[in-house]
Amino acid sequence: MVSPVIMGHHQRVAYLSYTLGRAMDTPPEQLSLLVLSASLHDIGAMSLLDRQRALEFEERNHYLHAEMGYHHLKDFPLFSSVSNVIRFHHHPWNHTPDAPDEIPHASHILHLADRIDVLIDYSRNLLEQSREIRDKILPLAGTIFSPEVIHAFHSQSGKESFWLELLSATQNDQPFQNIPEIYADWSLLNIVEFSWFMARLIDFRCSFTATHSSGVSAVAEWLANLVGFSQNECQMMMIAGFLHDIGKLGVPTELINKPGKLTDAEFNQVKPHAYLTRQILSPLKNLPGLVDWCSFHHERLDGSGYPYHLNAQQVPLGAKILAVADIFTALIEDRPYRKGMQIDRAIQIIQEQSRSGLLDQRIVSLLSEDAEMARYVCLNSQQYAQSRYSEFFKHLPESFAFDTCPLPH
Ligand SMILES: [Fe+2]
Ligand SMILES: [Fe+2]
Ligand SMILES: [Fe+2]
Incomplete structure (x- = not known):
């Protein structure tokens, strides 16, 4: 809501994460959590400037809003399970020598989904851009992005439907109907x-x-x-x-x-x-x-x-x-x-x-x-x-x- 530049980003990243996660045979419960993480991932970007920065592909300061998001979410029971995923959603794949186990698998999916969305120019035809985006993303396998997630992207992004469904992701939540609802006790x-x-x-x-x-x-x-x-x-x-x-x-x-x-x-x-x-x-x-x-x-x-x-x-x-x-x-x-x-x-x-x-x-x-x-x-x-x-x-x-x-x- 804060700016037309950002409009729909979270919904599209949720759709992309879901599609990549499904292609990697992620179990349904994990898919639900992945969609939840993606829907909240930039929650720690508090100012308009922060939010715009989060949309820049080469921005170096990404860890800050991810850390902030983690701190917002970790104490609230419904969202604590996704706080760690969000904490590492900008972490490069090859940059985890200290504690690689600390980085949840879902963070790598979310990372790529997020970067795909920021590369797209929504004022242009999406199918026209699919090749450029693939050319830019695929060589980053094993460095910035997880090879396994890149593999899923490679298999999915060859289909026109992958890109066309992305366009309608902001209008409906149809893809998510098939995943289990996350139980919340609304007492x-x-x-x-x-x-x-x-x-x-x-x-x-x-x-x-x-x-x-x-x-x-x-x-x-x-x-x-x-x-x-x-x-x-x-x-x-x-x-x-x-x-x-x-x-x-x-x-x-x-x-x-x-x-x-x-x-x-x-x-x-x-x-x-x-x-x-x-x-x-x-x-x-x-x-x-x-x-x-x-x-x-x-x-x-x-x-x-x-x-x-x-x-x-x-x-x-x-x-x-x-x-x-x-x-x-x-x-x-x-x-x-x-x-x-x-x-x-x-x-x-x-x-x-x-x-x-x-x-x-x-x-x-x-x-x-x-x-x-x-x-x-x-x-x-x-x-x-x-x-x-x-x-x-x-x-x-x-x-x-x-x-x-x-x-x-
Ligand atoms: Fe007011
Ligand atoms: Fe982000
Ligand atoms: Fe983002």
Whole structure:
């Protein structure tokens, strides 16, 4: 979603990995894991620049995003089994003298699948390019790529169907219908854990937003409880807090990190995130309430919000809570262009917005009545997220201090 240049890359690499894996008689369960790895392989490329770099054939710095992806995935049970595959997805075949067993077989398949996709010029006819790509890839057997995987590529890429199916890989998941589904226990507890995993992906792209979703989540859950939501709804609100900005994954990090106010043109690039949140979450058919809460978090009750310009009657109570929690958290936390605000000033601004008919009055008065508690709830949750953020970068090489956010003055 972040750029047309990257669009469809993961789906095509999933298709290529699957096709190569199948040609190598990979067992069905392993094929499922291969498709999962390929679908997530560049998850550690956090900025648009990182993502574009991951698409350059000769780029030397590939190990960094692969390492980052590994660290994101290894602690989350559903994805931990593929974290190692992703860690080594740019490792050259002949460059593993220390611990060759450490490199999973699937990494070699994924490596070649990824490089095939970056060699293709999708503005040209694919069949016309197949020979050039084969000429470039095949001599790299035994050096950059595994001879066994190259053999599979050689046998498959002679067929037109190999290239033509690649083109439709972004439109359907037909090839993957034949592989076993990966079992996932989507109990509420696991959804909470999954949403925390997603929140890290959203927030860890900048030290200033590193704890934003955690703060929103805690304040929203606390407010939901005060409003009288059931225990189950309060947990949903916590999840909504973690996921509300998921659409920001489609906004270039460079804009999220920008030290200073956004220009109108830049704001137009940030605004779609609320819409993208809806697109990303809408497959969660069993949780329609949650999807609405998240995607309406920038709606304002007088119809001046975005992207749907809903009015007070149309915005569900959960989204009204989330909006207040989002603004409160944003005001009291440091941003690249300003320090966090004092609590009294933050409450004053929120009350003004409520008086102007933008925010729900009842929720704002609940917040104002116990503002110190709201601050405590927010900071407490953010402290935990901050410790996880520091822990995350502790394991990564120095060069990962990539943060482009300057300190606020
Ligand atoms: Fe990559
Ligand atoms: Fe890639
Ligand atoms: Fe947002």
